[in-house]
Amino acid sequence: MTTAMPPSNAVLADFGIPAADHEDLRNLPGGRGLTWRAADTVLRPSAGDGETLWKASVLAHLPHTSAFRTPRPIPSASGAWTIAGWEAWEWLPGHTDETRVADVLATAAAFHRAVADLDRPDFLDAARDPWARSDRIAWQEEDLPPGDTLRRLADAFRPVAAPAQIIHGDLLGNVMFERGQPPVIIDWAPYWRPVGFADAIVLADAACWHRLAPADMLRLADERADGRQHIIRALVFRIATFQLLGVWDAEMEARHAPAVTAALS
Template sequence: MSRDHPSPAVLRAFGAGGPARRLTGGQGSSWAAGEVVLKPDGGGLHEWLGEAFAGVACEGFRLAAPVRARDGAWSVRGWSATRRVRGAAPDYSAAPTWPEILAAGRAFHRAVAHLGRPAFLDTRRDWWAEADRAAWAERTVRFVPEFAALARRLEGALLPLGPSQLVHADLTGNVLFAPGLPPAIIDISPYWRPPPYADGVVVADALCWHDAPSSLAEAAGVPVAAVARALLFRMATTNERVLSGGGGVDVRDEARRYARAAAAIGL
């Protein structure tokens, strides 16, 4: 079994026509072939998404839904598949982009509001899951010195954001656009949190990495507390990576970006 390239047997199993082509973006592990996108098996997450999303009505968005193999399996030789959707990443410097991403996310969250809480969330131990728990005070975290003071400021701005449900908490790079079609939601990163938190992550990313205007949160109706919680989540994710020995992190630069975003929302 190779995680580097889906084999011809895997392609046949999912009915993928034509050669596989590696896709850019994300973690660089996805391949497009015919009408499907293949990536290393998502385990319980992928199977749950496939079962739960079968009855989701897509109003105002399209969905890169999980696809079964021809024999009904959700994974084959370590690979899973989703439906390929038309579209491309937007121009993040264009004024309409952020409201359109937020609108797509809100439509998605309305559509999945009836779904129950998936049990696999409790077993996740990746950087993002641990950082999310830290952002919601479900575990303690020791921030590196570059982040510590800002973390305390953000924690002082946290307020309740409403009831939790299934949310996609990484929408920024995972909404594609195509002329004449609703936006497409891909690569769902599921969390059980209030929907404004997912909005906050989009705004936080926009402020930190895409030079969005400081007025974005207010103009889009995203509460300061949601952006603060999201910044704490993103900062805690970087912190997890640093503490685990992960390389390639410019901690000072990221601290500067998080502080700039916090200042933009008045913190």
């Protein structure tokens, strides 16, 4: 049972949610128990930082296609994207399915084409969370944490020629499917890297956590430019994140070992 406090009635009203819907406020699974739904609006705590405001401004106007869509941000009565520590988004139906790797990759390709012309956002330089640091580690912009697995992967680093752009770096569990509707992309995790890196994170996550055979991980990676390098860097990204979070242990190492062995074969 969650102990997170819901948004107040004043916040709900500021985001345009009718008073009649305030009593139907429901805590949603995921999002660390901090996300709430009222009618067709999803509310979650907001830092109100540069990343939050940048994503809202982009997704408010990003054209949707038959291949993907995203929830639209909902402005407050004043037009601000955040109010009293909360942000609001359109609720769209759907469910994730981490076994639908090919469908997630196809959705990712459509999304990355749609955002390919965006400039690099400044907030990326200030990010210091474990995920941002691990992204830099995977691209040799920050020192490697200690550990044999990371060292063996890093020894296999080679230059990557593919250009960088803004990507979504956590897609496998953040693409929702609904019959008869385009897939929905949620919880954008922005990085400035080659699109192949985003695809490789999908493949590495599927191999380590959702029973994609390591051979299939490599086969799909090798269909893409610099595919093996992106897989190696995706594994470094995930493993370094677990280490920085303090959750990397023998069980985690065993879970990742088949994918690591395949990537280094």
